[in-house]
Amino acid sequence: xxxxxETPALSPLRLTDVTFGFGRKETAAQSxxxxxxxxxxxxxxxxxxxxxxxxxxxxxxxxxxxxxVPQQGKVEMFGQPHAAFSQAxxxxxxxxxxxxxxxxxxxxxxEMVLMGRYPHHNRAWALGWEGAQDRAVAMxxxxxxxxSHLGTRLxxxxxxGERQRAVIARALAQEPEILLLDEPTAFLDLHHQxxxxxxxxxLNRERGLTVVLVSHDLNLASQYxxxxxxxxxxxxxxxxxxxxxxxGESLExxxxxxxxxxxxxxxxxxxxxxxx
Amino acid sequence: MAxxxxxxxxxxxxxxxxxxxxxxLSRAEPAASAExxxxxxxxATLSPIKWIGVSGGLGALALVAxxxxxxxxxxxxxxxxxxxxxxxxxxxxxxxxxxxxHIILWQVRVPRVLLAFMVGGSLAAVGASLQALLRNPxxxxxxxxxxxxxxxxxxxxxxxxxxxxxxxLSVLPFSAFLGALLALLIVYRIAVSYGxxxxxxxxxxxxxxxxxxxxxxxxLTSLADPYKASGMYAWLMGSLTGPDFQTxxxxxxxxxxxxxxxVSQASALNLLTLGEEAxxxxxxxxxxxxxxxxxxxxxxxxxxxxxxxxxxxVGLIVPHAVxxxxxxxxxxxxxxxxxxxxxxxxxxxxxxxxxxxxAEIPVGVVTALVGGPLFLxxxxxxxxxxxx
Numbered sequence: 001x002x003x004x005x006e007t008p009a010l011s012p013l014r015l016t017d018v019t020f021g022f023g024r025k026e027t028a029a030q031s032x033x034x035x036x037x038x039x040x041x042x043x044x045x046x047x048x049x050x051x052x053x054x055x056x057x058x059x060x061x062x063x064x065x066x067x068x069v070p071q072q073g074k075v076e077m078f079g080q081p082h083a084a085f086s087q088a089x090x091x092x093x094x095x096x097x098x099x100x101x102x103x104x105x106x107x108x109x110x111e112m113v114l115m116g117r118y119p120h121h122n123r124a125w126a127l128g129w130e131g132a133q134d135r136a137v138a139m140x141x142x143x144x145x146x147x148s149h150l151g152t153r154l155x156x157x158x159x160x161g162e163r164q165r166a167v168i169a170r171a172l173a174q175e176p177e178i179l180l181l182d183e184p185t186a187f188l189d190l191h192h193q194x195x196x197x198x199x200x201x202x203l204n205r206e207r208g209l210t211v212v213l214v215s216h217d218l219n220l221a222s223q224y225x226x227x228x229x230x231x232x233x234x235x236x237x238x239x240x241x242x243x244x245x246x247x248g249e250s251l252e253x254x255x256x257x258x259x260x261x262x263x264x265x266x267x268x269x270x271x272x273x274x275x276x
Numbered sequence: 277m278a279x280x281x282x283x284x285x286x287x288x289x290x291x292x293x294x295x296x297x298x299x300x301l302s303r304a305e306p307a308a309s310a311e312x313x314x315x316x317x318x319x320a321t322l323s324p325i326k327w328i329g330v331s332g333g334l335g336a337l338a339l340v341a342x343x344x345x346x347x348x349x350x351x352x353x354x355x356x357x358x359x360x361x362x363x364x365x366x367x368x369x370x371x372x373x374x375x376x377x378h379i380i381l382w383q384v385r386v387p388r389v390l391l392a393f394m395v396g397g398s399l400a401a402v403g404a405s406l407q408a409l410l411r412n413p414x415x416x417x418x419x420x421x422x423x424x425x426x427x428x429x430x431x432x433x434x435x436x437x438x439x440x441x442x443x444x445l446s447v448l449p450f451s452a453f454l455g456a457l458l459a460l461l462i463v464y465r466i467a468v469s470y471g472x473x474x475x476x477x478x479x480x481x482x483x484x485x486x487x488x489x490x491x492x493x494x495x496l497t498s499l500a501d502p503y504k505a506s507g508m509y510a511w512l513m514g515s516l517t518g519p520d521f522q523t524x525x526x527x528x529x530x531x532x533x534x535x536x537x538x539v540s541q542a543s544a545l546n547l548l549t550l551g552e553e554a555x556x557x558x559x560x561x562x563x564x565x566x567x568x569x570x571x572x573x574x575x576x577x578x579x580x581x582x583x584x585x586x587x588x589x590v591g592l593i594v595p596h597a598v599x600x601x602x603x604x605x606x607x608x609x610x611x612x613x614x615x616x617x618x619x620x621x622x623x624x625x626x627x628x629x630x631x632x633x634x635a636e637i638p639v640g641v642v643t644a645l646v647g648g649p650l651f652l653x654x655x656x657x658x659x660x661x662x663x664x
Contacts, residue, residue, distance in 0.1 A: 067553045091559030098554055104413050105549050105604040111321050115547055119559030127607045128543040129324055174558070 010079040012178050012210050013041040013064050013094070018073030020056075020063060028071055033059045034234040036073070041178070046204050046211040048221035050245070051231030052255055057214040058099070060231070061180050064212065065096045091119035095171035097181045101163060103155045109166045110151040113138045116173030134173075141172035145199060161192035168199070179203070181213040185220065193217075197224050218272045222246045223264065230254055246270040322605045330608060334615040338393065341619045345389045345626045346381060350633045353377050366521070387524045391516050392625040392639070393618035394524070395584050396594075398531045398576045400617025401610050403591020404598075405538050408545040408606060409569055410467045412478050413596065414654060417577045418588030420482030422459045424489035426574075426581035427512060429455020431496045434508065449530070453578030459485060460570055460577075468552075479655075514587035514640020516625050523583070530579045535614055537572040541565055542606040549604075587640045589647020590617050596654065 018037045021028030033056045041047055041064075049057045062068040063075060066082050075082040077093060095116070103112075114130055117138060121128040130138075142148040145165040150158060155166065164184065171179055181200070185193040201224050203209045215221045221228060221242070228245040230237045232254045238245050251259050251272065260273040343362070347353050353361070357377060366382045399417060406415040406422070417423045433451035466481035493512065497505045519527075538545075544565045547555040556562045580587075594617040595609060602608050621639070624646070628639040 062553065065557050067556045086559075087556060087561050088559035091557065094557075096554070096557035098551075098557075101550065101554070103549060104411055105408070106599060107546075107549070107604045108321070111546075111603070111605060114321055115550075115558060118543060118547055121543065127324075127327070127539075130321065170558075 010043075011040045011076075012043055012078060013212075014074075014076045014079075015039045015060075015063070016074040016076070018063060018070045018075065020059060020068060020070040020072075025071065032071075032234055034063070034070070037234065037236060038073075039229065039236070039239075041210060041212060042227075043177075044204070044208050044210055045226045046201065046213070046224060048225035048228045048242075049212065049214045049231060050216075050218060050221055050228055051237075054233075055231040055254075056234040057231055058182050061096070061182050061212065061214055064178075064180055065094055066090050067096070088119040091174055091176075093176055094178045094180060095174040095176035097164075097168050097171050097179070097184055099182045099184075099186055101155075101167050106154045106156055108152050108154055109142075109147055109158065109162075110138070112155050112166055113142055113147075113151075113169045113173050116141070116170040119174060137175060138169075138173045141169040142166075144172060144203070145169040161188050161195065164188060164192070164196065165199075168196070172203070176209070178210040178212065181211065183214055183216060185215070185217065193220065200224065218246060218251070219264075222269045222271065223267060242269050246272060322603075322608055327608055327611075330602060331611050331615065334612055334619075338615050338619050338622075341622055342389055342393065345392075345622045346385050348626050348630050349380070349385060350629070351377070351380055353381060383520075384518075387519045387521050388516055388625070389622055390524050391519045391527070391584065392622045394528055394531050395516065395580050395587065396590050396621025396624075397614040397618035398535060398580050399587065399590040400594035400598075400613040400620070401535050401538050402573050402576045403617075404595035404606065404609050404613045405541075405545060405569060405573055406591070407595060408549050409566070409573075410464070410478060411549055411551065412467070414479060414592065414651065416589060416592035416651075417456075417573070418586060418590075419486075419592060419651065420463050420478065421485030421489060422456050422463065422573070422577050423581050423586050423588070424486050424493070425459025425462075426452040426456035426578045427586055428489045428493050428496075429453070429458075429578065430582045431493045431508065434504070435496050435500055449579050449582040452582040453574050455489075456577040456581070457570065457574035459489070460574055464570075510638070511585040513638035514585040514643070515636075515638050516584050516621075517636065519583070527579060527583055531576060534572045534576040534579070535610075537568060538576075539607075539610050541569055541572075542610055545569070545606040545610075546604075585638075585640060587621070588644050589651060590621055590643055592654075593647045593650055594620055596650075 016038050018034055019032050020034045021030070021032040037056075037060070039060075049060060051057050059068060063070055066075070066085075066087065069082075077085065077090065082090070114134065117130055117134040118128070120134065121130075139148065142151065145168050147162060147165050147169055150162060150166070155163060158166070164187075168181075168184070179200075184196050184200070188196065197220055200211055200213070204211050213221070213225070223242075225242060227240065228242055229239045230245050230250060237254055238247075238250045246261070247270070248259060248261050258275050260275050262271050262273070263269065264271045343355070343358060346358050346362075347355055358381065361378050361381045364378065366386075368378060402422075403416045406417060406420070407413055409415075410420075429451040430448055432455075433448045462485060463478070463482060467478045493508075497508050500508065544555070544560045547558050547560050548562070548565070550558075552562050595613045598609055598612045598616055602612055621643070624642045625639045628637045628642045631637055
């Protein structure tokens with residue numbers, strides 16, 4: 001790890017009064033995707049971001065990563081404004097797993113995972129060769145995600161679940177303190193959904209990795225997140241424990257449809273079902 | 277595709293993909309053992325040694341092809357003789373200097389074959405970079421309209437400015453550079469605005485852009501006097517005819533610089549194949565890298581088109597073949613494509629000047645006849661992959 005933050009008590013990521021819209025300044029101001037949103041992410045938590053389509057979930061994630069820059073408001077990483085960092089510096093602390101990874105070129109899984117070392121490269125020597133340290137970190141990440149046996153396979157030739165695991169391995173190869181996931185299980189079958197969710201929780205519990213995940217799956221989020229944020233039209237409706245957020249009234253208000261609630265038989269966490 | 281999978285590194289010990297590695301093997305190792313437990317082989321990708329080996333090997337091959345191509349032409353020169361004449365050098369003293377073969381070799385063939393190598397290499401390197409930038413394995417400066425943008429720029433310079441000399445070093449290459457840059461920006465806009473993976477939209481956009489630029493070029497040509505016009509037609513079809521040494525050297529400076537800039541961005545290009553957002557999230561300063569790549573690609577395409585007209589499909593075929601053999605890593609792909617592209621165009625040009633000797637076929641015709649069908653084949657392959 002290159003530069004550890006000096007005071008770990010600081011919030012790894014904090015948004016203050018953030019307003020963001022796409023397009024030119026005027027149109028962005030007229031129909032913002034996020035409105036005056038403030039959110040403090042606590043170190044070591046698993047935070048779930050919920051909300052209907054178009055509520056600004058993915059946008060929020062991309063702002064945390066400085067893939068998008070808000071027109072108004074402050075984004076801070078470890079107490080310092082985002083603007084104080086280079087893109088590579090941010091990427092050494094925050095890793096992003098997109099919803100889906102499409103790759104038209106025949107990269108191997110090894111090569112894909114090693115791309116996670118890019119922000120750590122010393123590019124004085126322009127081609128950026130990976131060193132022993134880079135390979136060791138990538139290997140560990142591949143073991144963590146159980147893809148080390150796939151190293152020489154092509155990313156274009158593996159299953160969706162394997163590809164998603166490889167992409168998470170790539171994110172871990174960045175050696176981040178914070179992992180952002182955009183619907184990590186959206187295109188996966190049940191088995192792989194469970195697999196990914198368990199891996200994420202294990203990384204959180206064993207390594208203290210802070211996780212922010214966007215999900216459409218209320219039940220998965222309720223099970224695996226310490227804290228949930230419910231968004232509607234770019235504003236936070238409720239925020240709190242799964243018991244507080246996955247509650248009938250606010251869900252019906254936000255999603256605009258009736259829901260049935262009961263409890264997960266193993267954990268007692270709230271569980272959502274749609275009525276017939 | 278099966279042959280591709282083994283291109284980098286040795287297979288891992290437990291590659292029987294049906295049987296996943298047992299959990300105790302993959303998990304129970306303490307983190308510290310990662311250093312000692314054959315990590316180097318397990319995550320073996322491109323190493324500097326492989327890079328030097330491959331580029332050196334291909335470079336040697338290029339040298340052989342260069343010497344071979346010098347022998348062929350309307351007047352065949354034996355290889356032994358080529359070797360002797362090369363050893364004499366361009367400024368040989370006295371009698372040797374006036375031997376016809378010495379003149380043919382040093383004043384005609386060496387500049388021409390060198391030009392072919394440089395033009396082919398630049399087009400292939402630009403093709404490989406554009407493919408990564410546009411996330412489209414079928415991108416090629418000719419197919420998507422960058423070359424005709426450059427040609428339009430060059431044609432405007434010829435008509436409105438500098439008097440007809442395709443090889444003049446003044447306004448012409450700069451104007452071609454601007455034309456290429458304009459076309460590149462339009463094409464990039466098309467590629468981006470229709471989402472990340474619209475291979476066919478991009479190609480369609482390129483076709484239309486090509487049509488518009490070609491129409492403008494034809495319009496300009498019709499304004500020119502017949503003598504100029506016939507010269508422009510010959511140039512448009514792609515021709516490596518008649519460069520002198522000075523021209524080749526000046527062009528070499530432009531092209532080496534452009535290719536070096538592309539190669540310096542190779543790591544970033546690897547990440548850009550994931551899309552702009554993913555690349556940014558991995559620490560790439562996307563806007564800066566894009567500006568550098570646009571400028572370098574336009575410089576290369578503009579200079580090449582200004583000197584040798586429209587030569588298509590080199591940037592498509594060559595990176596495709598190189599990727600199949602050496603993998604997708606742009607750190608190797610760009611340099612290998614550059615050398616192989618050079619070899620390819622030296623051979624294509626040798627064909628062009630020997631097949632109907634003493635007449636010449638435009639080299640652009642040769643590359644299009646080889647590359648066009650291959651392009652169609654790849655297009656069908658792409659379609660299958662998307663459907664399946």
